[in-house]
Amino acid sequence: MNKKDRGLLKSYGITLIVILVFAAVLFYFPQSKDKIIGYSTTYFLELLLILPAVMILMGLFSVWISKESVIKYLGKEAGIKGALISVFLGSLPTGPLYIAFPIAASLIKKGASISNIIVFLSAWACLKIPQELVEIQFLGFKFMALRWILTVVLVIGMGFLIEKIVDIKEDNKIFVDNVPLNK
Helix, strand or coil, rough: CCCHHHHHHHHHHHHHHHHHHHHHHHHHHHHHHHHHHHHHHHHHHHHHHHHHHHHHHHHHHHHHEEEEEEEHHHHHHHHHHHHHHHHHHHCCCCCCCCCCCCCCHHHHCCCHHHHHHHHHHHHHHHHCHHHHHHHHHHHHHHHHHHHHHHHHHHHHHHHHHHHHEECCCCCCCCCEEECCCCC
């Protein structure tokens, strides 16, 4: 296999694995074919509806927010202030977590620290303000407040811990113990 083919395989390897797993599930569970295809189609259509808006917002983000601002407020030197800003930014939006990944990638390119990216993604997943309001309705304010405080503390701690392990080099490549994770 030549270098170009290996590069293609590496780029599309996960997609290929997902397609193979999808085909295997359809083969071994033919009675669930309609459900599987229905859910997959719904998810894919949702992605097609959301992704263009995300890409437009990403373009606006890259123009409106300077690299210097990201470094100042979310960079390695931002400390706890940057972590709290990341919690705030991650808890505002609604929508699925996969929307946050391109935003996180853009923040990394503009100089955000790994810890603040971890905090941002975790806040997006766990601390959405609309979700908190529903949580109060069903579980009560005390439960929501305690879970929120513990989640914020643990997410910030996790972000700082992961930053000690993971490094981003000048060319935005992510390394763990000097081994690159991305191309």
